[in-house]
Amino acid sequence: MTATLALAGDTMLGRGVADLLTVSSDPAAYLSDGVRAHLADADVVLVNLECCLSDRGSPWPTPGKLFHFRAPPQAADLLAELGVSCVTLANNHALDYGYDALLDTRAHLEHLGILTVGAGADRAQAREPIMLVVGGLRIAVIALTDHPADYAALPDRPGVAYADLPGGVPSWVTDAVARARAEADAVLVTPHWGPNMTSGPAPYIRTAAESMVAAGASLVAGHSAHVVHGVAPPVLYDLGDFLDDYAIDRELRNDLSLLFLVTLDETGPVRLRAVPLHLEYGRTVIARGQERAWLRRRFTDACAQFGTSAVWDDDVLTVDLRC
Template sequence: MSRYRRTFLAAAGAVAVAGCAVPRADPTVTDDRDSTADRDGSGRTETTIGFAGDTMVGRELNRQYGRSDVDPAAIWGDLHPRLESLDGVCCNLECCLSTRGEPAPGRTYHFRGDPEWAVPALSAGNVRFASLANNHAMDFGSVALTDTIDALTEAGIAVAGAGETPAAARAPTTFSVGDVDVAVVSFADRYVGYAVTDDGPGIAHIAPDPSDAETRRVVGDAIERAKATDPDLLVASVHLGPNWVERPSERLVAFNHWLVDRGVDLVHGHSAHVVQGIERYGDGVVLHDTGDFVDDFGVKGDLRNDRSYLFEVTLEDGDLREIRLVPIGIDDGVSRASEEAAAWLRETMRARSAPFETTYERDGGGLVVPL
């Protein structure tokens, strides 16, 4: 295990981690994907979008991948070809990208990546959208948040969930991936100290409670604005709930259902740092939490936040068709999960999805959910 993972991200303190082997790639998962291809001569087209969890390209990763002799794309390891094969990737950016600003007072952890390498790394990972509604976007103040938005926008990466005004932070973003027009709204329930106000920039903060009048107004308005763009895929990318929990609370499940009831096609959940279950609800799909994607965090005991999935959502002629779960390992970068880690992830995902009656088919080292 790399020395960079030996700082455990928890208020309880540090946990030393050592002796971990580099995960061995699963040879049963292939990369020979032909996106937007007319595979059966029917004239139908396919678009596949990867949805990833918390993506933290800062702190010690700056030292590892920010050197002049290191290709920023190296952070994706042997997963890089897989990412390139997709039509695009959407993630939660769990840090700011700036060299300016001061650490926010009263916070235990501050995440900041140097945009000189971090933005090329995200681009190399085929990232087309990054949610900024989370509890680390403002770790170095408003100037760093503004730098983050500017750097991503200049690189052609769409953003949502933060801005200089409440209207800007809550506004949906739109972009095209393959043959699919995507609209995304993005909100977080933490941390309230980073909430956008009429007096200053910040994140789109809400209470994830459909009975709350302000939530219904703010989120409902954002969804209606997104629907007005007539997208093929309407996504809610939401940073909700506490860290280190294996299943969403009844309150969060109810809120995610409300999002689908309002017209969201796919709920892209993140915050827990561990994968949670997938649920088919109504006319939509809920990824209750997509876990971690890349970071320099330590490993939280049996929760194994160093094991996660890349959730590949395939649409056929704009309609959801399947979700393919590609197992990954995280160690200051991303790699294909080892056979042992992939088996653990399959068992874990099936167990965490059981309350939602979601069934999976085996797909090499991973899983697939037909829709």
């Protein structure tokens, strides 16, 4: 029994991408043929949706908050046409336009058969894992974010699955992982952790990842930095970005990223294939030439810092995930 998960990083369909959606809803306008072919080869496609999908709400009134991301409801159709199976909503943009917009997001996605995890109508729903059955395997998915605290779901209020990771992994997270492991063949934990634009995980993130693995996580796949980080099996510290209109940092190159294809069997994660991506304005293509060479150096060096070997093979970077 095997399954392949396609894990993509921050996917922001608001602002400039939303403007493009008013012109075209053709999937080819947003992901190249090569990228879509890799998604089609996967059994499950999971992305971090870094916006709400709604035509309701007003900007969340956090003092000093610079960015509020909202995409039109038809963005859900684009995700469905791209083959997205599941999105994590546990991040710092899920409540950008308030409670109604968050609940709209879940409704629009679930109407199209796209599962959501990490945010909900109350704390219990926000923290509830989902179960994927694929390739004969039962894979539990748990999502959480360590920022911002004011987006946290409460017992009687919508929001995200918030965990104060700098203060230590809370027991609700480790308990959820342990319970899921007892019911599933594998457990994927996908945290939105740490600040933007960092070249590697902060010490508290490494400690948190260790705690999640010790609790029973088969795979940890994080995001938030907008920059791909290294791999320390079974931890993918940051998936980088996938589709957006973001400004480009010419040193960290947040416009260069990877699509992570993870093969699992009944023993857990077996192999990672990382596909080089180049993020244009509202469109993502396979990285070529100098961009691909830069990504190859960046990722192999980042993995080497954890004692992990990333090997170039048939136009993708591969990592053995068997611990």
